Amino acid sequence: MISTLYIERDIESHPRAQAIIARFPKSRRISIDRYGDVFNQTAQDFRQQKQQPALILAKKHGRRVLPTPPGYHIGGERNFYFSHMLNCVYDCRYCFLQGMYRSGNYVVFANFDDFFDDIKSTANEKPEEPSWFFSGYDCDSLALNPITEFTDDVLDHFNTLPNAYLELRTKSTQIRSLLKREPVPNAVVAYSLSPESVAAKHEHKAPTLKKRIQALQDLQNAGWSVGLRFDPILFSDNYQSLYTELFEQTFNALDADAIHSVSLGPFRLPKPFYKRMIRLYPDSSLLAQPMQTKTAMVSYPSNIEQDLLGFCETELLKRINKNQYFPCVSISNPVNPVEEHKSTSKLALTPVSALAGTVDNSDARKQEPTLHDLALGQPSREPST
Amino acid sequence: MTAEAKPLVEAFNLKAFPQRGLSAWMGDGVCLVQTGMGAQRAAARIESLLSVQVGIDAFINVGVAGGDRELGDVIIASSLLDQVSQRRWYPHLPASSVIDATNHCEVVTVTEPCRDYRNDCVYDMEAASVAKVATQHTDLSRIHAVKVISDNPSHSVEDFCVKNVTPWMLNTLPTVEALIECLSTNKHRHEVVDFRANVQSLTDHITSVCHHSVTQSHQLRRLLERYLATHGHLPHIEQMGRLDSSQQLLQKLENELTSLSVIY
Ligand code: SF4
Numbered sequence: 056m057i058s059t060l061y062i063e064r065d066i067e068s069h070p071r072a073q074a075i076i077a078r079f080p081k082s083r084r085i086s087i088d089r090y091g092d093v094f095n096q097t098a099q100d101f102r103q104q105k106q107q108p109a110l111i112l113a114k115k116h117g118r119r120v121l122p123t124p125p126g127y128h129i130g131g132e133r134n135f136y137f138s139h140m141l142n143c144v145y146d147c148r149y150c151f152l153q154g155m156y157r158s159g160n161y162v163v164f165a166n167f168d169d170f171f172d173d174i175k176s177t178a179n180e181k182p183e184e185p186s187w188f189f190s191g192y193d194c195d196s197l198a199l200n201p202i203t204e205f206t207d208d209v210l211d212h213f214n215t216l217p218n219a220y221l222e223l224r225t226k227s228t229q230i231r232s233l234l235k236r237e238p239v240p241n242a243v244v245a246y247s248l249s250p251e252s253v254a255a256k257h258e259h260k261a262p263t264l265k266k267r268i269q270a271l272q273d274l275q276n277a278g279w280s281v282g283l284r285f286d287p288i289l290f291s292d293n294y295q296s297l298y299t300e301l302f303e304q305t306f307n308a309l310d311a312d313a314i315h316s317v318s319l320g321p322f323r324l325p326k327p328f329y330k331r332m333i334r335l336y337p338d339s340s341l342l343a344q345p346m347q348t349k350t351a352m353v354s355y356p357s358n359i360e361q362d363l364l365g366f367c368e369t370e371l372l373k374r375i376n377k378n379q380y381f382p383c384v385s386i387s388n389p390v391n392p393v394e395e396h397k398s399t400s401k402l403a404l405t406p407v408s409a410l411a412g413t414v415d416n417s418d419a420r421k422q423e424p425t426l427h428d429l430a431l432g433q434p435s436r437e438p439s440t
Numbered sequence: 441m442t443a444e445a446k447p448l449v450e451a452f453n454l455k456a457f458p459q460r461g462l463s464a465w466m467g468d469g470v471c472l473v474q475t476g477m478g479a480q481r482a483a484a485r486i487e488s489l490l491s492v493q494v495g496i497d498a499f500i501n502v503g504v505a506g507g508d509r510e511l512g513d514v515i516i517a518s519s520l521l522d523q524v525s526q527r528r529w530y531p532h533l534p535a536s537s538v539i540d541a542t543n544h545c546e547v548v549t550v551t552e553p554c555r556d557y558r559n560d561c562v563y564d565m566e567a568a569s570v571a572k573v574a575t576q577h578t579d580l581s582r583i584h585a586v587k588v589i590s591d592n593p594s595h596s597v598e599d600f601c602v603k604n605v606t607p608w609m610l611n612t613l614p615t616v617e618a619l620i621e622c623l624s625t626n627k628h629r630h631e632v633v634d635f636r637a638n639v640q641s642l643t644d645h646i647t648s649v650c651h652h653s654v655t656q657s658h659q660l661r662r663l664l665e666r667y668l669a670t671h672g673h674l675p676h677i678e679q680m681g682r683l684d685s686s687q688q689l690l691q692k693l694e695n696e697l698t699s700l701s702v703i704y
Contacts, residue, residue, distance in 0.1 A: 058536040059518075083533065083541035085518045093530045098575035098583075100532075106628055107535050160532075252704035291702040333662070338635045343666035345698045 059109035104159030115164035140194035146259035154328025178219040191224030245282030250297035286320030320383035443605035479569035498582035504590035507562030517585035522568035532581035
């Protein structure tokens, strides 16, 4: 699967790096100084690299835990995100990572403990208030778990932090390690879901909808708190029947009352990402659909977006309570498309992916922008999901 | 040098390609140019070749190098370092099923023959310079260097004998052939290259019969890309009506795309 391993000299002897390296005895190993030297070099072709990605093992320096953009939450007041990995084993055509990174290679930051220390100190800045930490915005939280064993470590850590909550965002069915252990009460496993035919067309290499729902069901039956992320909602002429069917399939399989949170978001991309993506995938039928640029974001024309979100929201609220619902701020309507929910305290932005534009090269001795710096709003990310 | 080129000319059945100032050979999908020694000369020869031969979209620099390895050993460059500028490139290497994962290392391009032999890199005089030019034309999954060891601590560069070069170069052939095969049969790349070429060809045709500004040409090309991506074929030119107004044509295409049904 991985033919080439790039290994930062700084992390080479780290036990976790060693464990990952040992999983690829036949791969070529190339020592490097900083991951950015490979990951951020020019003259790369993301699309080509996605066919045969290399794995870069690195040490994350600089800011490991960052605040989410204002308004982004699923019920908490203090919200942060972190990325132990960059890029994803799946290949969703709407994914903003394609527009954000030059490289399709995977980066795994093996110094998980430094992330955990930062999470702990961030949570302890206000120990009386719960803090939320979102994982899976620059990657899929679970997809590479058999190699990184990230989830066991991160869940062990959150078990020791009663005032901190974790969201693991994923499309992956790699849940064996979760099912083997006791559920962690302050963790939510959140799945991104799309109608089956949309997933088949645009979510390349990702598990089918059926498998994702099965994973959700298994997790819920085992006592895990689960979340649903309907993001991005994609337009089609038959969207009403597609999304009705999706909601039916999903909620028929799950205990709706026990679902932690449900979010909904439109297709949206920062304009520079969108431009890069159409250069990479001029043949994508999704990216060929009519779009509008609104405040530096590209998304469906306002009327289409509002119809889509309004319909899905109405359908969702037939199945869940308002307090489980976290809609994304619409691009065309900066507040929530459905007026009545403006009054709910959980307003909010969907997931994020916030990292708009961030090739994090703090490690490559460069100051990188964060989502906030770029002020681009939140792409449909879904990474990882 | 000629001794380096000869085995490749024979293996790929190449024919001389007469061009002033260039020693070059052509064959089925392969073009070989003798760069001569040294970074500047290599860069100039590659530029010259690119100026007379369109469509070159992959580069493999093949030649001799010095390092602390057995004479005749072959490596593929995992990175290319220009010793003068300290600029480094990392080629995106093919799967280990295509190219043996064991024989790789950094190729350091120097200006003078080097006797400081190491086992973690080899020294040559051209590879980084070729990469520098090549990255202006393609991406790093299509730029490689394959080197055969011609001098090492026991047989330094002073002992170098040209007559050994041809047999050593034969050792590079399996790697070079595997790379060419891999680069030329990349289905994903072909798909997108063909897609772009079809769109460009219709764009050129339309703009040759109906004046478009530069911006309008870009708009037209993107509209045609969108049309092909959504319809599976390009619009039939005869159905597009009179091509005497670029604005009308762009609007017509936009309207068609806007009204297209999207069904999953
Ligand atoms: S959208 Fe999520 S699952 Fe899909 S490629 Fe991006 S990160 Fe991976």
